[in-house]
Amino acid sequence: MTSVAGTHRDVFGSAPEGVWSAPGRVNLIGEHTDYNGGLALPIALPQRTTAACSARTDDLLRLHSVQAGETVEVPLGDVGPGSPEGWTAYVAGVLWALREDGLPVRGLDVTVDSEVPVGAGLSSSAALECAVGAAASDLFGLGLLGDDPARARLAEACVRAENDVAGAATGGMDQSAALLCREGEALLLDCRDGATEHIPFDLSAAGHVLLVTDTRAAHELTDGQYEQRRRACERAASALGVGTLREVDPDGLDAALARLEDDELRRRTRHVVTEIARVEQAVAALRGGELDEVGRLFRASHVSLRDDYEVSCAELDVSVEAAVGAGALGARMTGGGFGGSSIALVPEGSAEAAERAVREAFAERGWSAPSCFAVTAGPPARRDA
């Protein structure tokens, strides 16, 4: 029995009916593009959130978290926008969203355990939503893990849990990554129409590693900054007379910027339009095995997020500069920003030096030690036992 199943039996008095898990993610490139109908390129992390679950025949959700060390009861009838608060919203919200879809979902007993660091910008919340969503799908016979369209429907329910119940105005890339990514591949996600393509992503075959640095700088998507960026993009799109910034032609970017009076909106727009173009270029470079070019695009993405979109922070900037200074082909913040994690594309022979350089740069500034680890593209949400 897995340890989370053992904990479940200790907490709830009987073994779970099954165990499901879903991964965290890093986005290779295409940041703050999802809610603009743009392109993103995430991989699923090897680190996963695991949920041991049993179906109930009533409408009570009983939840135990190994990390929080607490057991909470939530009657499903009490779930709705803004309720419950805190980590339980991500679980209760998924059941609520599936029921809102008219699906026959009842209560659950759930025990969750996670390897995805919380608050690190690696989508621990989406991993939690998707692990529980996967469990609900199987336990209530919803069939939402079957094929990619079914998985995309489950991802949408998980997004509504996050937007409507947890109150984070996020864009949906994280849930799509957790449900649609494949092992050894990056997911090219077109957020205009939900189209996906799987792009081979095997850095070790090319003698490189993807190094993640969790800066441990606070990262919170419900504090207003993320939503301000999203609303600024909506204002820019409306001033330009388009539905989303995806509709701005990169070749006509200067002309579009000239039509925006507000400097902030100009910079936000420039980031989004150039970032979407960088995703296309990165996919072409990955397909052609041109890792130097991928590295260059990572660096350009970081500068754009730092200067035009203003979602970086000192810890992210320093981790990126230190990694590049120690031989990384490129590095950038990943995820929503304002803290969280960066990624660096590093030749295998320079990986140790890059990690050391990042650690030393943090120590010199008196910052707490970051957590550095190499990742590969892992599998999506699934039933484990």
Ligand code: GLA
């Ligand atoms: C967070 C959100 C995503 C996406 C990224 C930025 O991870 O949850 O929807 O907007 O930030 O790319």
